Amino acid sequence: MRLSLGSPWLVVLAGLSACSGLRIVDDTPNSLTVRYDGVFQTLGDATAAAQTACAAHGKTAQLRDTDVKGTVERFAHFACVSS
Numbered sequence: 001m002r003l004s005l006g007s008p009w010l011v012v013l014a015g016l017s018a019c020s021g022l023r024i025v026d027d028t029p030n031s032l033t034v035r036y037d038g039v040f041q042t043l044g045d046a047t048a049a050a051q052t053a054c055a056a057h058g059k060t061a062q063l064r065d066t067d068v069k070g071t072v073e074r075f076a077h078f079a080c081v082s083s
Contacts, residue, residue: 022049029057031064031079037072046076054080 050061059080
């Protein structure tokens with residue numbers, strides 16, 4: 001049985017098409033959640049985005065926990081705390 005050379009490229013292409021930029025999916029004055037892919041965006045990038053979002057409320061971001069929902073879908077949950 002011979003595998004087609006196109007098959008691995010389809011998997012890679014599907015994975016890359018699932019990638020998107022950082023996205024804040026939940027934002028309140030007390031907490032927020034940032035979605036990132038873990039490939040092009042890191043937890044550090046998500047933390048920087050969270051710091052910016054919490055600063056809009058006069059607070060700083062503090063990481064609570066992270067979730068991995070898929071190969072390229074990760075979530076970082078932050079609390080916005082008073083400085």
